[in-house]
Each structure stands twice: as C-alpha cells, then as structure tokens.
Amino acid sequence: MKEYEMIVIGGGAAGLSAAIEAKRHGVNVLLIDSNDKAGGQLVKQTHKFFGAKMHRAGTRGFNICKELLKESEDLGVEVLLNGLVMGIYDGDTVAVDVKVSLTEHKLMMLKAKNIVISTGASENAVRFEGWTLPGVMGAGAAQTMVNYRHVLPGKKMLMIGSGNVGLIVSYQLMQAGVEIKGIVEALPKITGWQVHASKLTREGIHIYTGYTIKKAHGTDRVTGATIAKVNPDWSLVSGSEIEVDCDFICIGAGLKPLTGLAHMAGCELIYDKALGGWAPAHNYNMETTKKGIYVAGDATGLEEASTAIEEGTIAGAAIAEATGHLSAAEAEERKAGAWRRLADLRDGFHGEERLAAKNKQLAEYDRLMGVRE
Amino acid sequence: MKADSTGILTVEELKEIGRYPSEERMKQGPIAIAECTQNIPCNPCETSCPFHAITIGERITSLPVVDPAKCVGCATCVTACSGQAIFIVDKSFSEEVGTVSFPYEYLVKFKKDDIVKCANRAGEYVCDGKVKRVVLTAKADHCYVVTLEVPISMVDEVRSVYRTWED
Ligand SMILES: Cc1cc2nc3c(=O)[nH]c(=O)nc-3n(C[C@H](O)[C@H](O)[C@H](O)COP(=O)(O)OP(=O)(O)OC[C@H]3O[C@@H](n4cnc5c(N)ncnc54)[C@H](O)[C@@H]3O)c2cc1C
Ligand code: SF4
Numbered sequence: 001m002k003e004y005e006m007i008v009i010g011g012g013a014a015g016l017s018a019a020i021e022a023k024r025h026g027v028n029v030l031l032i033d034s035n036d037k038a039g040g041q042l043v044k045q046t047h048k049f050f051g052a053k054m055h056r057a058g059t060r061g062f063n064i065c066k067e068l069l070k071e072s073e074d075l076g077v078e079v080l081l082n083g084l085v086m087g088i089y090d091g092d093t094v095a096v097d098v099k100v101s102l103t104e105h106k107l108m109m110l111k112a113k114n115i116v117i118s119t120g121a122s123e124n125a126v127r128f129e130g131w132t133l134p135g136v137m138g139a140g141a142a143q144t145m146v147n148y149r150h151v152l153p154g155k156k157m158l159m160i161g162s163g164n165v166g167l168i169v170s171y172q173l174m175q176a177g178v179e180i181k182g183i184v185e186a187l188p189k190i191t192g193w194q195v196h197a198s199k200l201t202r203e204g205i206h207i208y209t210g211y212t213i214k215k216a217h218g219t220d221r222v223t224g225a226t227i228a229k230v231n232p233d234w235s236l237v238s239g240s241e242i243e244v245d246c247d248f249i250c251i252g253a254g255l256k257p258l259t260g261l262a263h264m265a266g267c268e269l270i271y272d273k274a275l276g277g278w279a280p281a282h283n284y285n286m287e288t289t290k291k292g293i294y295v296a297g298d299a300t301g302l303e304e305a306s307t308a309i310e311e312g313t314i315a316g317a318a319i320a321e322a323t324g325h326l327s328a329a330e331a332e333e334r335k336a337g338a339w340r341r342l343a344d345l346r347d348g349f350h351g352e353e354r355l356a357a358k359n360k361q362l363a364e365y366d367r368l369m370g371v372r373e
Numbered sequence: 374m375k376a377d378s379t380g381i382l383t384v385e386e387l388k389e390i391g392r393y394p395s396e397e398r399m400k401q402g403p404i405a406i407a408e409c410t411q412n413i414p415c416n417p418c419e420t421s422c423p424f425h426a427i428t429i430g431e432r433i434t435s436l437p438v439v440d441p442a443k444c445v446g447c448a449t450c451v452t453a454c455s456g457q458a459i460f461i462v463d464k465s466f467s468e469e470v471g472t473v474s475f476p477y478e479y480l481v482k483f484k485k486d487d488i489v490k491c492a493n494r495a496g497e498y499v500c501d502g503k504v505k506r507v508v509l510t511a512k513a514d515h516c517y518v519v520t521l522e523v524p525i526s527m528v529d530e531v532r533s534v535y536r537t538w539e540d
C-alpha cells in the first residue's frame with residue numbers, strides 16, 4: 001500500500017492551502033479530489049470577493065483558485081483527481097474510488113499518518129409540493145452548471161432564499177441571460193448583504209420577503225410555481241398566493257458541513273447552528289479528537305474561502321511540525337499568524353456568532369479530550 | 374432601514390446615515406458615493422483609491438467614508454468595490470443635466486451618444502439618458518464603468534440602465 005506523510009481529502013480553498021503549506025516545508029503530501037479539477041467551490045465563483053487585500057479581496061473567486069492551483073503546481077504537490085474518498089479506516093488508511101472512465105472505476109487504498117478532511121459542504125434542501133420535479137435544483141448546482149460547465153439550466157428562474165448564495169447565484173444567472181422571476185425569503189428581512197441585493201433590485205428584480213414557495217407546477221418538469229406569504233407561525237396566508245412563470249427553481253437555503261468521513265473515522269462532532277449544523281471539534285492545530293486526523297474549511301463549519309485558506313494553512317503547518325519538517329517555534333509562528341488573520345476575518349457584528357461557535361468548537365475539544373487549562 | 378426587507382436604498386435613508394454628499398459638493402464636480410450600509414468585512418474601496426479619499430480604517434468592518442475634499446471622481450473605486458456599491462455623481466455641468474457613473478458587468482448593448490432608458494435603485498424606468506462614456510480598464514477585470522447624462526433632478530435616482538428581458 002502506498003504511503004504518504006500526509007493525505008488531504010478535498011482540494012478546495014482549504015485543502016489546497018493545507019497541501020501548499022505542508023509541501024512548502026517538505027512534507028510528502030497527496031491531495032485527492034473527486035472532481036476533474038481541484039479548486040472546489042472557487043472554480044465557479046465569478047464575483048469579486050470581499051475581505052482585505054492580504055486575502056485577495058477584490059479578486060474574482062476563480063482567479064483566487066488559479067493562484068492557489070499555480071502555487072500548488074509550482075511546489076509540485078501530488079494531486080489525484082476523479083478520486084472519491086469513500087472511507088477512512090484504522091485512522092490512517094484511505095479508500096478511494098477512482099473514476100478511470102465513464103464506466104470504469106478502480107479502488108485504491110492509501111496510507112498516511114496525517115489526514116486532512118477538507119471536503120467542504122453540501123446544500124440544504126427545502127421540501128414543498130413538486131420539489132422532486134426536474135428543474136428544482138440547488139443554487140450551487142445551478143452555479144456550477146452556468147459558470148463551470150457553461151450550460152444554462154433554463155430561461156426563467158425563481159430563487160428560494162435571499163442569503164448571499166441566493167443573491168449571488170441570481171446575479172450570475174442574470175449575467176448569463178436568465179430572466180430572474182423573483183427571490184422569495186420566508187424571513188421578514190433579506191439575509192444576504194444589502195450590496196448584493198441592491199445589485200439585483202436596480203435591474204428590476206423583486207425580493208419577496210415574508211414569502212415562501214407553496215408549490216412547483218409541472219408533470220415531468222417545472223413549468224411554474226406558486227409562492228405565498230408566511231404567517232409568523234410559518235403557516236401560509238390564504239389568498240396571498242402569487243403565480244410565478246418559471247422553468248426552473250433554485251434553492252439557496254444554506255449549506256451544511258460534509259462530515260461523513262470525520263464521523264466514520266470516529267471524530268467527535270458538535271452541533272451549532274452558526275456552523276451550519278454538525279461539525280468536528282478540533283484543537284488549535286485543527287486536529288480532531290482522533291489523533292492524526294485534521295479538518296479545515298467548510299467541512300468544519302460554514303464560513304468563507306478566506307477563512308478556509310487560513311485553517312488549511314494551520315493544518316499544513318501543524319502537520320509539517322508533527323512530521324519533523326518544522327521546529328515547534330517555526331510552526332508556531334506560521335500558526336499564530338493564521339490565527340491572527342482568522343480573528344480579523346471573524347471580527348465585527350456579522351462575525352460574532354461564528355467566532356463564538358468557533359471558540360466553542362475549540363473548547364469542546366478540550367472538554368472531550370480532558371485537556372485542562 | 375427599509376432596505377433590509379426590500380434591498381432598495383433611498384436617498385433619504387442614505388442622507389439620514391450621513392452617506393450622501395452635499396448638494397454644494399455635487400455642484401463642484403464628480404464625487405464617489407458608497408451605497409454600502411452594512412458592516413461588511415471588506416476594504417478594496419479604501420485600498421484602491423489613488424487619492425486616499427476613502428477611509429475604512431483599522432476595523433475592516435467599518436463603513437467606508439468618502440472625503441469630499443480629496444475625492445476627484447476618478448472611478449477607480451467603482452470597479453474595485455466587490456459589492457458594486459459605489460457610484461460617481463456630478464452636478465457641475467449645468468442647471469439642466471448631470472452625470473451618473475455605475476459599475477456594469479453585463480453585455481454592453483449601447484455605445485457613446487446612444488439614448489437609453491435609465492433605471493432607479495428599484496429597477497424602474499425613470500427617464501431617458503445619453504451615454505457619455507463606457508470605460509473598461511484592464512485593472513477593472515471585466516467590470517465596465519458606464520456614465521450616463523441625465524436630467525439634473527434624476528442624478529440622485531438613476532443607478533443603472535433600464536432592463537427589459539425581451540432581447
Ligand atoms: C455562491 C457562493 C458565493 C460565495 N462567495 C464567497 C465570497 O465572496 N467570499 C468568500 O470568502 N467565500 C465565498 N463563498 C464561500 C467559499 O466558496 C467557500 O467557503 C470555500 O470555497 C470553502 O472551501 P473548502 O475548501 O472548505 O470547500 P470546497 O471549496 O467545497 O472544496 C471541497 C472539495 O472537496 C471535494 N470532496 C468532497 N468530498 C470528497 C470526497 N469524499 N473525496 C474526494 N473529494 C471530496 C469536493 O469535490 C471539493 O472540490 C461563496 C460560496 C458560494 C456557494
Ligand atoms: S472616485 Fe477616485 S478619488 Fe474618489 S474615492 Fe473613488 S478612487 Fe478615490
């Protein structure tokens with residue numbers, strides 16, 4: 001069985017950063033991703049990112065992706081694409097289903113004492129009458145179709161959810177020529193940033209706050225939808241229905257960390273709404289309650305590409321230390337720098353909840369492992 | 374703020390929170406308006422301005438403040454802004470017309486001197502305007518700056534080209 005010093009599962013912003021950091025210090029690392037290209041969510045983010053200059057703010061997401069890919073290539077990070085990790089066994093063995101062709105798959109077993117789980121997140125579903133019809137899809141899926149595969153999912157779209165994903169994907173579909181029929185939001189307020197909402201409203205797009213989807217119409221595909229006002233107790237206001245003429249419906253109802261592998265490996269998970277649900281507890285090194293298994297990025301709580309990059313860097317530096325490529329002092333300098341930048345990113349009103357959840361995650365690790373101050 | 378539920382800011386709201394330049398300043402020449410009202414952890418507007426006319430400061434979540442004395446209306450910040458929330462207004466031309474510049478990331482179907490329909494913050498058709506400039510710099514990374522000449526009373530309202538879905 002082939003053995004590495006470190007295996008990274010998932011090549012998004014977090015995984016790439018972990019591999020880059022570790023490789024920079026000489027760690028023998030393999031990066032595995034289930035897609036035909038590394039980059040994760042970033043490959044399809046065509047908008048300019050918020051943040052500070054040092055986090056590449058003002059740069060379009062897919063260009064941040066290119067920079068990360070180039071860095072990892074220049075360093076010579078070994079990458080296995082089309083490889084879906086199905087399980088982690090005995091804490092150090094990774095089973096990979098490698099897609100060789102459309103019909104042919106092979107199983108690979110690989111070993112590493114240090115594993116980083118950076119598998120990102122999956123989209124939440126919303127159930128309503130007709131939700132299984134073709135044409136009802138995740139907002140992220142629609143974004144992949146239009147920005148990465150260059151396929152329009154339809155001509156007329158209704159968006160469920162006014163979070164940043166819902167707003168940004170609506171905008172990008174509109175750029176591609178899709179007619180945006182409206183955005184419904186059950187809460188009384190838009191949950192994404194005002195600037196993202198305003199970008200849509202000045203193009204004449206209506207955001208129906210206090211509304212939800214009642215039904216998707218159609219027999220073999222979406223041909224329309226009914227939306228209606230919601231009461232404070234979540235029942236529908238009768239007579240408030242509006243018919244929407246659309247041929248696809250996107251659901252932007254949030255994401256949750258992909259924790260299957262961590263759970264299987266025996267890492268302790270904690271629940272926090274601010275993290276998007278269940279996520280592995282971890283320590284200052286991003287190491288989970290299972291020795292040698294690390295986490296980073298959306299897989300350990302939904303945040304941003306900028307935070308995913310920093311968490312990946314911490315895991316990479318910690319593993320370089322654990323494998324003897326960095327001294328404790330050198331590693332500490334790298335880790336402390338990243339933690340400082342994370343603190344900046346989680347500053348302010350909108351970061352408060354996340355910061356609290358993240359601190360709880362660290363505290364939970366200490367509690368579970370019986371670590372004393 | 375009403376915009377919290379609609380996404381549509383109003384001049385009144387912007388004035389109330391001190392985010393709108395004075396009439397006097399707008400009559401002197403072009404100035405940037407950052408229609409950015411929440412504490413986004415973001416500062417490309419500040420770092421992009423060659424004249425150091427926008428300040429966010431130490432805390433990255435603070436709102437951008439435009440210094441009316443330093444801003445020359447060069448529009449560098451318009452394309453640097455990740456939220457496409459910065460506009461340039463100018464009421465210095467005459468008593469009748471002024472200009473509005475805004476970021477534009479769509480297929481451009483108009484050219485200089487065309488008469489186009491103009492939209493307000495709610496996307497409603499409010500007046501006709503004349504295209505004065507369509508600028509795309511390398512640094513702007515595919516974000517155009519469109520400048521429209523509009524009736525002076527509409528300078529505070531127009532924020533995009535009116536969109537029809539027919540074509
Ligand atoms: C519409 C939208 C807009 C956004 N805008 C911004 C923004 O403006 N600024 C910002 O900072 N962030 C933004 N984000 C968030 C940002 O994209 C993510 O937080 C970030 O990309 C997460 O990185 P990650 O590496 O944790 O996960 P991902 O990018 O999701 O990468 C995970 C990778 O793991 C792979 N994988 C998963 N499971 C397996 C497995 N079992 N085996 C092998 N591979 C696997 C996946 O294929 C994927 O490539 C946005 C997200 C969306 C959806
Ligand atoms: S318009 Fe030019 S001078 Fe004014 S704030 Fe923007 S970048 Fe600075």
Ligand code: SF4
Pocket residue numbers: 050195407408409413415416417418419437453454455456457458459
């Ligand atoms: S760059 Fe734009 S969105 Fe970001 S803080 Fe400045 S004005 Fe607001």
